[in-house]
Amino acid sequence: MSRMNMIQAINSALDNMLERDPNVLIFGEDVGYFGGVFRCTAGLQEKYGVKRCFDTPIAEGGILGMAIGMGANGLRPVAEIQFADYIYPAFDQLVSEAARLRYRSAGEFWAPITVRSPCGGGIYGGQTHSQSPEGIFTHVSGLKTVMPSNPYDAKGLLISCIEDDDPVLFFEPKRIYNGPFDGYHDRALQPWTQHPMGEVPDDYYSIPLGKANIVRPGSDVTVICYGTMVHVCETAVKETGVDGEIIDLRTMLPLDLDCIVASVQKTGRCVIVHEATRTSGFGAELIAEIQEHCFYHLEAPPIRVTGWDTPYPHAFEWEYFPGPKRVGEALTRVMEDA
Amino acid sequence: MADETLRLHLPEPTTRPGMDPDASMIKVPPAGTLPKPPLDEPDDKMWDYALGMVRVLDDDHGAVGDWDPKLDADTLRKGLTYMMRTRAFDDRMLRQQRQGKTSFYMKCTGEEACGVAQAMALRPDDMLFPSYRQQSMLVARDWPLVDLMCQIFNNPKDRLQGKQLPVLYSVKGANFFSISGNLGTQFPQAVGWAMASAYKNDSKIAAAWVGEGTTAEGDFHHALTFAAVYQAPVVLNVTNNQYAISSFSGIAGGEQSTFAARALGYGLPGIRVDGNDFLAVYAVTKWAADRARSNNGPTLIELYTYRAAAHSTSDDPSGYRPKDEFTVWPLGDPIDRLKQHLIKLGEWSEEQHEALHQELEDEVKRDLKEAASHGTLGVRPCSPSTMFDDVFKELPPHLRRQRQEAGV
Numbered sequence: 001m002s003r004m005n006m007i008q009a010i011n012s013a014l015d016n017m018l019e020r021d022p023n024v025l026i027f028g029e030d031v032g033y034f035g036g037v038f039r040c041t042a043g044l045q046e047k048y049g050v051k052r053c054f055d056t057p058i059a060e061g062g063i064l065g066m067a068i069g070m071g072a073n074g075l076r077p078v079a080e081i082q083f084a085d086y087i088y089p090a091f092d093q094l095v096s097e098a099a100r101l102r103y104r105s106a107g108e109f110w111a112p113i114t115v116r117s118p119c120g121g122g123i124y125g126g127q128t129h130s131q132s133p134e135g136i137f138t139h140v141s142g143l144k145t146v147m148p149s150n151p152y153d154a155k156g157l158l159i160s161c162i163e164d165d166d167p168v169l170f171f172e173p174k175r176i177y178n179g180p181f182d183g184y185h186d187r188a189l190q191p192w193t194q195h196p197m198g199e200v201p202d203d204y205y206s207i208p209l210g211k212a213n214i215v216r217p218g219s220d221v222t223v224i225c226y227g228t229m230v231h232v233c234e235t236a237v238k239e240t241g242v243d244g245e246i247i248d249l250r251t252m253l254p255l256d257l258d259c260i261v262a263s264v265q266k267t268g269r270c271v272i273v274h275e276a277t278r279t280s281g282f283g284a285e286l287i288a289e290i291q292e293h294c295f296y297h298l299e300a301p302p303i304r305v306t307g308w309d310t311p312y313p314h315a316f317e318w319e320y321f322p323g324p325k326r327v328g329e330a331l332t333r334v335m336e337d338a
Numbered sequence: 339m340a341d342e343t344l345r346l347h348l349p350e351p352t353t354r355p356g357m358d359p360d361a362s363m364i365k366v367p368p369a370g371t372l373p374k375p376p377l378d379e380p381d382d383k384m385w386d387y388a389l390g391m392v393r394v395l396d397d398d399h400g401a402v403g404d405w406d407p408k409l410d411a412d413t414l415r416k417g418l419t420y421m422m423r424t425r426a427f428d429d430r431m432l433r434q435q436r437q438g439k440t441s442f443y444m445k446c447t448g449e450e451a452c453g454v455a456q457a458m459a460l461r462p463d464d465m466l467f468p469s470y471r472q473q474s475m476l477v478a479r480d481w482p483l484v485d486l487m488c489q490i491f492n493n494p495k496d497r498l499q500g501k502q503l504p505v506l507y508s509v510k511g512a513n514f515f516s517i518s519g520n521l522g523t524q525f526p527q528a529v530g531w532a533m534a535s536a537y538k539n540d541s542k543i544a545a546a547w548v549g550e551g552t553t554a555e556g557d558f559h560h561a562l563t564f565a566a567v568y569q570a571p572v573v574l575n576v577t578n579n580q581y582a583i584s585s586f587s588g589i590a591g592g593e594q595s596t597f598a599a600r601a602l603g604y605g606l607p608g609i610r611v612d613g614n615d616f617l618a619v620y621a622v623t624k625w626a627a628d629r630a631r632s633n634n635g636p637t638l639i640e641l642y643t644y645r646a647a648a649h650s651t652s653d654d655p656s657g658y659r660p661k662d663e664f665t666v667w668p669l670g671d672p673i674d675r676l677k678q679h680l681i682k683l684g685e686w687s688e689e690q691h692e693a694l695h696q697e698l699e700d701e702v703k704r705d706l707k708e709a710a711s712h713g714t715l716g717v718r719p720c721s722p723s724t725m726f727d728d729v730f731k732e733l734p735p736h737l738r739r740q741r742q743e744a745g746v
């Protein structure tokens with residue numbers, strides 16, 4: 001056991017997998033000698049050699065095309081896209097290729113690739129270092145989509161992603177790399193070392209994909225979230241005193257529908273929170289499922305709290321970010337509805 | 339014959355932190371050796387330009403050879419002033435970031451000749467599609483520094499209303515396209531702009547810039563293909579400053595060939611130029627611009643230079659390259675080289691240089707005071723009331739509702 005922040009936990013997962021499986025390779029822009037702009041791959045090239053952990057040209061389409069080819073030829077590539085905002089040049093390789101290779105060859109070929117990418121705002125990154133594009137990828141059949149909310153989960157989930165024989169997108173909310181951000185940028189950030197989920201085994205372990213985690217049991221309202229928003233929702237529940245049951249999805253696809261349905265059928269109320277833009281976001285999918293499965297149990301219309309449908313404005317991150325105040329208002333509103 | 343075992347090649351630089359800097363592998367041809375070709379020279383006659391390097395300033399600070407643009411002393415002093423103003427601006431803004439007055443800054447130290455000489459060689463109404471390291475072009479187009487500082491501070495005078503990351507300027511008034519944070523995307527857009535110019539029988543051309551690292555992106559290759567197919571009146575530029583954040587140019591394919599040589603496969607002329615030689619950069623850019631303007635087609639220019647500072651304020655180069663590498667850089671400092679040339683011509687002196695340096699420091703300090711008086715990111719930023727504007731031309735109903743909910 002060690003105390004780790006999320007960067008160290010991710011590094012530890014990569015370290016374990018490089019050690020266990022000679023077919024695991026790690027690459028991306030600046031990930032080799034330098035160890036990544038967020039330091040997630042620090043020390044790995046030194047430990048495993050340049051062949052196992054190396055820099056790539058700046059070409060996201062090239063990085064993921066190469067990963068697919070390597071994956072189809074028996075390797076387990078873990079590619080880093082430096083920021084989720086820069087994944088779009090690789091869109092075709094993900095959507096048309098990685099996602100469909102198995103299907104179009106009826107199982108002859110497949111690409112067991114993992115794509116790691118930091119996402120989310122709150123670091124003054126402006127419109128091109130702040131996006132949360134997870135919902136775009138859940139809309140594509142054939143891709144799995146994961147987003148951890150703490151170091152322990154990050155390591156266990158990343159290991160599952162690498163071992164998975166299908167392509168997986170692993171989004172890392174960069175605002176919580178160093179601590180469970182509660183949504184108040186003007187307060188000191190609690191470090192992961194003071195949080196129970198910052199206790200991380202040094203050795204290999206995995207957390208299965210498709211299993212949500214009930215972070216806080218409650219009876220008034222189901223709060224569905226993932227990534228940074230888990231901590232924001234915890235803050236909002238504390239502040240409002242609403243007895244929220246907070247579900248951290250951990251995996252968007254495959255989705256743990258049983259967990260969601262059981263909770264909403266119990267509480268009869270639901271608030272869904274994500275940092276990504278609202279229209280056609282993953283929250284829309286969640287509401288549709290809830291309507292289909294829990295309609296007769298609902299006591300109030302489900303509410304979404306999300307980023308606005310604008311690019312992430314550099315100077316107005318905190319006007320944009322769905323912080324504890326907005327989540328709290330939604331909790332109060334959903335409780336007032338008859 | 340038995341099959342050989344395949345080996346994977348992974349490029350690695352020859353030096354790393356803790357080692358002595360070494361530039362012995364960089365081959366610098368003498369100045370003045372390559373002749374200046376006619377504007378309609380066919381691209382297949384231009385291999386020497388893509389693989390060699392156009393240089394005008396020699397080791398004794400004289401201007402030699404065919405490419406000497408023969409600029410008068412006033413123009414040279416103007417160029418020197420623009421370069422020095424850029425450096426003073428960069429130094430001052432870096433300090434603002436360190437003091438927490440803005441979130442981010444990017445310097446262009448060592449690359450001042452590229453931007454200034456190119457901006458001066460192009461016409462003021464030619465359209466620029468710059469990368470984030472071309473602030474010197476705005477300086478050379480006499481755009482007020484106060485305006486740039488207000489963008490960096492995201493204060494109420496920020497014309498971009500706090501929407502964009504510092505230094506990702508948009509200056510339509512200087513024919514300087516909005517800079518994207520996504521690398522390379524503007525390269526094909528410049529080609530399209532140039533094609534529109536040709537369609538309209540205009541005389542304005544376009545020019546675009548990417549770093550050597552960015553030549554790996556598909557957009558770089560799209561631009562070259564389209565520029566060649568439609569013979570667009572565009573000047574495409576690669577600033578090869580040896581680094582893409584932490585990775586050396588070998589990761590972008592620099593081990594195999596020059597970046598200028600990329601052009602040849604597309605049927606474009608490629609010219610590599612000493613990017614720290616103001617005169618050479620001016621001359622090559624002027625040639626390519628004249629070529630485009632006279633319907634002789636596009637050119638790819640590689641500006642061979644060195645990124646002397648960190649990639650950005652988020653970066654620390656001591657983690658990946660030897661300290662003091664710039665001191666062994668064989669092409670020197672562009673400001674110093676132009677200064678020495680002017681001194682050799684008897685048109686400049688150490689005293690004048692020092693006086694100008696002081697004058698520019700004072701001027702930038704004054705500008706900074708004015709810009710900061712309007713507010714900085716931490717203190718009195720611009721208002722979020724425009725946060726929902728300009729997603730679309732008109733605010734659609736869903737954004738109207740969201741704006742109301744946001745209460746901005």
Ligand SMILES: Cc1ncc(C[n+]2csc(CCOP(=O)(O)OP(=O)(O)O)c2C)c(N)n1
Pocket residue numbers: 029058082086089469471519520521548549550551552553577579581582583645649
């Ligand atoms: C599509 C895309 N991928 C990655 C990045 C992150 N990034 C920003 S600058 C940079 C390095 C660019 O190097 P180069 O093209 O050589 O330009 P330089 O910074 O040296 O001027 C990278 C990888 C980005 N901005 N956009």
Ligand SMILES: [Mg+2]
Pocket residue numbers: 549550551577578579580581582583645
């Ligand atoms: Mg570069």
